[in-house]
Amino acid sequence: MSANSHSRRQHAGDVLTSRPVQAGTLALIDVAPLRSNDPQARAAVAEQIRAACVDNGFFVICNHGISEHLQQQLFTQAADLFALPDAEKRLLDKSLSAANRGYEALGNQQLQPGSLPDLKEGYYMGRDLAADHPQVMAGKFNHGPNVWPAQLPQFRPLMESYLQQITELAELLMRGLALSLNLPENHFDDFCHEPLTTLRLLHYPPQPVDAAANQRGAGAHTDFGGLTLLLQDAVGGLQVWSEADQCWLDIAPQAGTYIINIGDMFARWTNDLYRSTLHRVINRSGRERYSIPFFYSGNADHRVECLPGCCDSGETPRYAATTVEQHYREMYRRTYSAQPPASPPSGRQATTEVH
Numbered sequence: 001m002s003a004n005s006h007s008r009r010q011h012a013g014d015v016l017t018s019r020p021v022q023a024g025t026l027a028l029i030d031v032a033p034l035r036s037n038d039p040q041a042r043a044a045v046a047e048q049i050r051a052a053c054v055d056n057g058f059f060v061i062c063n064h065g066i067s068e069h070l071q072q073q074l075f076t077q078a079a080d081l082f083a084l085p086d087a088e089k090r091l092l093d094k095s096l097s098a099a100n101r102g103y104e105a106l107g108n109q110q111l112q113p114g115s116l117p118d119l120k121e122g123y124y125m126g127r128d129l130a131a132d133h134p135q136v137m138a139g140k141f142n143h144g145p146n147v148w149p150a151q152l153p154q155f156r157p158l159m160e161s162y163l164q165q166i167t168e169l170a171e172l173l174m175r176g177l178a179l180s181l182n183l184p185e186n187h188f189d190d191f192c193h194e195p196l197t198t199l200r201l202l203h204y205p206p207q208p209v210d211a212a213a214n215q216r217g218a219g220a221h222t223d224f225g226g227l228t229l230l231l232q233d234a235v236g237g238l239q240v241w242s243e244a245d246q247c248w249l250d251i252a253p254q255a256g257t258y259i260i261n262i263g264d265m266f267a268r269w270t271n272d273l274y275r276s277t278l279h280r281v282i283n284r285s286g287r288e289r290y291s292i293p294f295f296y297s298g299n300a301d302h303r304v305e306c307l308p309g310c311c312d313s314g315e316t317p318r319y320a321a322t323t324v325e326q327h328y329r330e331m332y333r334r335t336y337s338a339q340p341p342a343s344p345p346s347g348r349q350a351t352t353e354v355h
């Protein structure tokens with residue numbers, strides 16, 4: 001996370017609770033033309049992506065190719081999972097996984113310093129790698145096998161199908177992002193090879209009417225990595241900080257769409273031309289809220305340094321070259337004041353990426 005990210009988060013914790021919340025809209029981009037044979041059509045989509053990323057790094061996509069029926073099946077499985085007895089969920093706890101996979105209990109995270117624990121519970125999955133896979137044997141960050149709830153027989157095949165489809169969609173968006181930066185469409189192909197990914201199921205109980213002012217579903221934060229693809233239900237609660245208006249914007253759900261935002265690593269990659277923006281969740285609906293973010297961070301060994309065109313006018317790069325894995329480890333060190341070992345004794349690895 002950059003120094004700017006830290007200052008924005010501190011600002012959020014200090015003053016934003018007294019600012020008004022306004023209804024906000026994000027750019028809606030039809031990404032179907034990214035699959036077309038027409039280079040002009042692909043370039044037109046890339047222009048829209050660039051405008052959104054320079055503005056605040058958030059946009060909404062439609063015609064993405066993932067069926068709304070599948071999306072609704074995911075929410076059904078999420079509701080069934082979180083409805084399991086606490087004792088059964090604890091047997092799936094991610095503290096038992098060396099790859100940070102499985103269940104995270106309500107109140108286990110505190111995303112915003114100075115706030116009370118977040119009012120949410122979660123479930124983590126990712127690229128499913130056996131214990132003897134070379135990347136797992138090498139101790140690569142957050143690489144390993146998933147944890148599957150045996151009580152829900154449809155859970156694993158559904159999530160595996162979705163992981164494949166959402167990964168392919170992320171790869172398509174990376175091609176659009178390459179074009180948006182005036183790079184060849186295949187510029188990020190090596191980055192997309194054997195990517196570090198995290199799929200999360202999240203459950204937000206209703207915010208209690210007597211909740212403290214500094215307790216939220218998810219406190220103000222920016223995402224660590226490359227690209228986030230968020231599927232949210234109809235309940236709402238996501239808020240994005242507007243620097244221009246100095247207030248939070250309520251982002252209303254749009255059925256079947258994905259909210260896309262870039263993270264700190266991608267902002268670093270572009271020398272902060274593209275923005276990683278603060279966001280949070282407050283569920284004041286009185287209903288249960290479910291969301292399903294997918295974090296796409298690329299190959300752990302991929303080199304991240306200022307991209308061509310982002311520093312070509314004589315501007316000095318703001319960040320030293322790094323790798324995806326080094327970036328993640330540094331973000332964890334800064335956030336938690338202790339570098340996690342390659343193989344934690346308890347298997348527990350923290351995270352701040354959430355929606």
